[in-house]
Amino acid sequence: MNTIIFLVMRRMRVPLLILLTAYTVAMVGMTLIEGVDDQGQPWRMEFFHAFYFVSFMGTTIGFGEIPYEFSNAQRLWVTLSLYMTVVAWIYAIGALLSLLQDEALRHAMTESRFARTVDNIHEHFYLICGYGDTGRALVSALEERFMRTVVIEKKQERINVLMMENYPIYVPKFCADASLPLHLVEGGLKNPYCSGVVAITDDNLANLHIAITAKLLKPQLTVIGRVDSHDVAANMDSFGTDFIIDPFNVFARKLHTALHSPHLLLLRECLTGEKNSKLCEPLNPPQQGLWILCGYGRFGKAVYERFKGDKNIRFVVIEATLEKTGYPKVEYIEGRGTEAHTLQQAHVEEAVGIIAGTDDDVNNLSIIMTAREINPNLFVVLRQNRADNQIIFEAAKADIVMQASQIIANHIRVLLTTPLLVDFLRLSKRRGHKWIRQLLTRLKDVLNSTPAEIWEMRIDKNSAPALWNAFSQGNSVNFECLQADPRERQKKLACIPLLLVRSDKEMILLPEESECLAPGDQLLWCGRPGVASWMEWTLRDPLVLVYLSTGEIVPRSYVGRWFLKKRK
Structure with missing residues (x-):
């Protein structure tokens, strides 16, 4: 002012x-x-x-x-x-x-109005720094769950795109450099309702400055930073950043899981919303043989580092600028990979799969089209750099599409909304392929071709007052009671308890219906859309809990209860 x-x-x-x-x-x-x-x-x-x-x-x-x-x-x-x-x-x-x-005055007025708007937010929100493809996907994912966000973006054209979005909850936005501490404070960094800061700009150093500022000014705040440099990641980690995400390492891990644990990847995609349950069909990627890796930049190096210890997979690298990227320790061909003779030099006829992983979407599409003409049986992994090219990438019908913005946005969204899901997937990986296949079959039966809804639940006085009162009176409640339909207790809600975390940090995968709950428990559920609201009724209404536990319908009015007491 x-x-x-x-x-x-x-x-x-x-x-x-x-x-x-x-x-x-x-x-x-x-x-x-x-x-x-x-x-x-x-x-x-x-x-x-x-x-x-x-x-x-x-x-x-x-x-x-x-x-x-x-x-x-x-x-x-x-x-x-x-x-x-x-x-x-x-x-x-x-x-x-x-x-x-005057631009200076208009900018100052916009800045003042933005700061006042954020200061008047009295519900939990996340400060998103950067509104590129990843930021746009993340804000959309959070808005679908009615979670408030505040956006700071340096490029005005991206702010203009945000202004045209029809989100259910208003998103305060400001065109500024988020790496400056003043703008972070204006964006709500010191607001008591700020739940976290997400630094996903295109600049590694800007993300580093954002993470450092957030941790110094508010150490208890959750901070997520996106980097693709090991030096910057190490610096960010030294300041206590909660989650450091390298998009290329995320791509490589996902590809490694797709090749070696396809059912685990399928489970992850179904639960995180990347795939609809009716599309959850397992991939059958070749787990041994020759693979052609087109592009040896940061993405290509991350893939190579992830697979270099695998004795069943052999790589041939195609790269046009080897003097800049460096020479790999495996067989390599100098070229773009869009030409048939380059692919033939890389033995595409005998290859089982190809990874088009350059930073140019047109070249990636050209690579797979040329490779398929020579070897139609190739397993195709396609890297998508720009979200605007979604239509043509869908038409390419690749086996796996690595879209940077969507993968990173889903990864961050899971960390912010359902952190227990990360623990569940980590524990599921240890159970083996057979256990995961059985769980996928069970999920298909429960979901019945509907999208999976994942939600967390904590048994405390505020979130589950009905259960809390039952525990204080010495009564026990098990999972069978929670899964009963409050409209008709003989029926079950279409949901599955995925994980139970006790107050002593004990974790139980797929708890049984007879498992009794206790104060302080944390639960992770998966079910059809709308089931969570019916379960919320059980958690908050003591009379519904009595009906589900005993089958007795207790009148809500004092007169009705008096007549019931007299009749007894």
Whole structure:
């Protein structure tokens, strides 16, 4: 606000002085020039009358001559004053209009309005720094779950895209450099309702500055940073950043899981919402043989590092700028991979799979089209760099599409909304392929071709008051009771308890229906859309809990309870 006042006063100083001078000269002249009253006696206008007359004269309204008719000298002075004040007003108004179009003032006003809007948020929100493809996907994912976000983005064209989005909850946004501490504070860093900061800009150093600022100003805040440099990641980790995400390592891990644990990848995609349950069909990727890796940049190196210890898979690398990327320790071909002769030099005829992983979407599509003409049986992994190319990538019908923004956004969304899901997937990996296949079959039966909804639950006084009261009275509640339909207790809700975390950090995968709950327990559920709201009814309504536990329908009115007591 101080900046706005300073800019206005600096730009309007001269116009206001000219306007003030014109009115002063006009009023002084009116008090000095003599006139004649209704008795024919000479008189001079008082200062108050002069101020009143010049005020409405300057607006050219013209209420008439007061308090007596003017002399010719007074009328001449009024004429001169009229033109003088009108010109002064035109100049002042023109300067004001020019000021309103000034970029510095408009930016200061937008900044002030943004800070006030964020300061007035009284519910939990996340500060998203960066609104590229990843930021857009993350904000959309959080808004679908009615979770508030605040966005700071350096590029105005991206802010314009955000302004056109029709999100269910208003998203405060500001075009600024999020690496500056002042803008982070304006974005709600010190707001008590700020639940976390997500640094996903295109600049590694900017993400590092954001993470450092957030941890220094508010150490207990959850901070997630996106980096693709090991040095920056190490620096970020030294300041206690909670989650450091390297998109290329995430890609490589996902590909490694797809080749060696396809059912685990399928389970992860179904539970995280990357795939609809009716599309959850396992992949059958070749787990041994020759693979062609096109592109040896940061993505290609991450894939190679992940697979270099696998004795069943052999790589041939194709790279056009080996002098920049470095030479791999395996067989390599210099070229783009879009030409048939380059692919043939890499033995594409005998290859079992190809990874088109360059940073150019057009080249990646050209690579797989050329490779398929030579070897139609290739297992195709396609890297998508820009979200705008979604339509043509769907038409390419690759076996696996690695879209940077969507994968990172889903990864962060899971960390923010359902962190227990990360623990569940980690524990599921240890159970083996057979256990995962059985769980997938069970999920298909429960979901019945509907999208999976994942939610967490904590047994405490605020989140589950009905259960808390039951525990305080010495009653026990098990999973069978929670899974019963509050409308008809003989039926079960379409959901599965995935994970139970006890207060002593004990973790139980797929707890049985007979497992009793206890205060402080954390639960991870998977079910059809809408089931969570019915279960919420059970957690908060003691009478519903009594009905599900005993089958007794307790009247809600005092009269009904009195009659029930008398009947008993």
